[in-house]
Amino acid sequence: MGRAPLIPLFCLLFFALASFAAAYEFDYSCSKTFKGYYFGSEYHYFTCTVTPKSPKLADDQEYHVETQLDSSAVVAVVEYVDGKKLLFPTPRDYYSSDTVTRLKFFVPESYDGVKEISLTVSGYIPVIASRLENLTILKMEAEKELLKLQITVVNRQKFYSDIRYFEEAECADQKKLKEAKMLYNAEKYIEAEELMKDIENAVEECYVSSRMETYRARIYELKSLLTEISRDLILIQYRLEKDRIENYEDVKARYDELQKKFRSIDEEMDELEILVREGKFTAADTRIVQIESSLSSLKQEVEEFKKSIREKSLIEADLIIIAVISLIAIAAALIAISRRRKDKW
Known part of the structure; x- marks a missing residue:
C-alpha cells in the first residue's frame, strides 16, 4: 500500500522530462558545406535553417545567436506554421557587433507554433595570431545549445615561422619537426599542428630547465x-x-x-x-x-x-673587570656580615 503513490509520481516525472527533451529537439541544414580548414580574410555568406520537431514548443522562447566572423551580420527569419513570418533584429532586440556579433530575439506564442527559423550569416574569417584555431561561425541557444558550427582557421605564415624557429632550437626533436614540415607542405595542417604542439612543449620544458639552472x-x-x-x-x-x-x-x-x-x-x-x-x-x-x-x-x-x-x-x-670583581666581593662580604649579626640575635 505504501508504494502505490510512487508509480504516478514516476510517470509524471517521466512525461515532464520527455516534454522538456521534445521542446529542444531541432534539426538543421545549411546552404553551405564547410571544408576542413580556412585562411583568414575569406568572405562567407550562408543560411542555416533550424526546424523544431515540435512546432508548438518552439514559440514563446528567447533565442541567442552569435558568430565570431569579422565585420559580420546576422539576420533571423521565423516562419510560423500558418505562414506568418517575423524578421529579426527589430529595434527592440539586443544586437551587438563588436568582436563577436550577438543577436537576442523573442519568438511570441502562436496558435500552431513555429515551422522553422532561418539564420543568415555573413562576414570574414578572422586573421588569427596562432598557427591554428577553431572558431565558431554560428551558434544558437535557447535554454540550451541548439546549434554550433565551428571551422578550423589556419595561419600559414605563423606555421612557417615556427618551423624555421624550431629548426634552430637546441631541444627540438628534429625528426618530429621534419615530419611536421612534410604535413605542412601537404596542407595537412591539423595533423601538423599536433606534432608542432609536442615539439613546442618539449622545447619549452628544456628552456625552463636551462633557465632554472642559470x-x-x-x-x-x-x-x-x-x-x-x-x-x-x-x-x-x-x-x-x-x-x-x-x-x-x-x-x-x-x-x-x-x-x-x-x-x-x-x-x-x-x-x-x-x-x-x-x-x-x-x-x-x-x-x-x-x-x-x-x-x-x-x-x-x-x-x-x-x-x-x-x-x-x-x-x-x-x-672594568677588576671593578666588577671588587663589587662582587664587597657585596659578598656585606651579606656575610649581615648573616653573622642575625646569628648573634
Whole structure:
C-alpha cells in the first residue's frame, strides 16, 4: 500500500522530462558545406535553417545567436506554421557587433507554433595570431545549445615561422619537426599542428630547465654575498655582547638598523626562489636587480660601520673587570656580615 503513490509520481516525472527533451529537439541544414580548414580574410555568406520537431514548443522562447566572423551580420527569419513570418533584429532586440556579433530575439506564442527559423550569416574569417584555431561561425541557444558550427582557421605564415624557429632550437626533436614540415607542405595542417604542439612543449620544458639552472647559480652567488655580510654582523654582535666597544650606544643603534636591512634582503631572497620555482622569470629578473642593489649598498654600509667602531683599550677593559670583581666581593662580604649579626640575635 505504501508504494502505490510512487508509480504516478514516476510517470509524471517521466512525461515532464520527455516534454522538456521534445521542446529542444531541432534539426538543421545549411546552404553551405564547410571544408576542413580556412585562411583568414575569406568572405562567407550562408543560411542555416533550424526546424523544431515540435512546432508548438518552439514559440514563446528567447533565442541567442552569435558568430565570431569579422565585420559580420546576422539576420533571423521565423516562419510560423500558418505562414506568418517575423524578421529579426527589430529595434527592440539586443544586437551587438563588436568582436563577436550577438543577436537576442523573442519568438511570441502562436496558435500552431513555429515551422522553422532561418539564420543568415555573413562576414570574414578572422586573421588569427596562432598557427591554428577553431572558431565558431554560428551558434544558437535557447535554454540550451541548439546549434554550433565551428571551422578550423589556419595561419600559414605563423606555421612557417615556427618551423624555421624550431629548426634552430637546441631541444627540438628534429625528426618530429621534419615530419611536421612534410604535413605542412601537404596542407595537412591539423595533423601538423599536433606534432608542432609536442615539439613546442618539449622545447619549452628544456628552456625552463636551462633557465632554472642559470637562476640557481645566480641565487647561490647572491646568498654567498649575503653570508659574508652576515659574518661581519655576527662579529659586531659578539663585540657588543662582550662589552668591548667604547661608543656602545651609537654602535648598538646602527647595528640594529643594519640587521633590519639584512633581514629584509633575506626575505627578498626567499621570494626570489619562489618566483623562480613558479617559472615567473620576468618578475625574478626584476627582483634580482633589486637584491643586487640592496646587497651592494648594505655591504658598503657595513664596511663603513666597522671603521666607526671604537674598541676599548685592554687596560680599560681589565680595570672594568677588576671593578666588577671588587663589587662582587664587597657585596659578598656585606651579606656575610649581615648573616653573622642575625646569628648573634
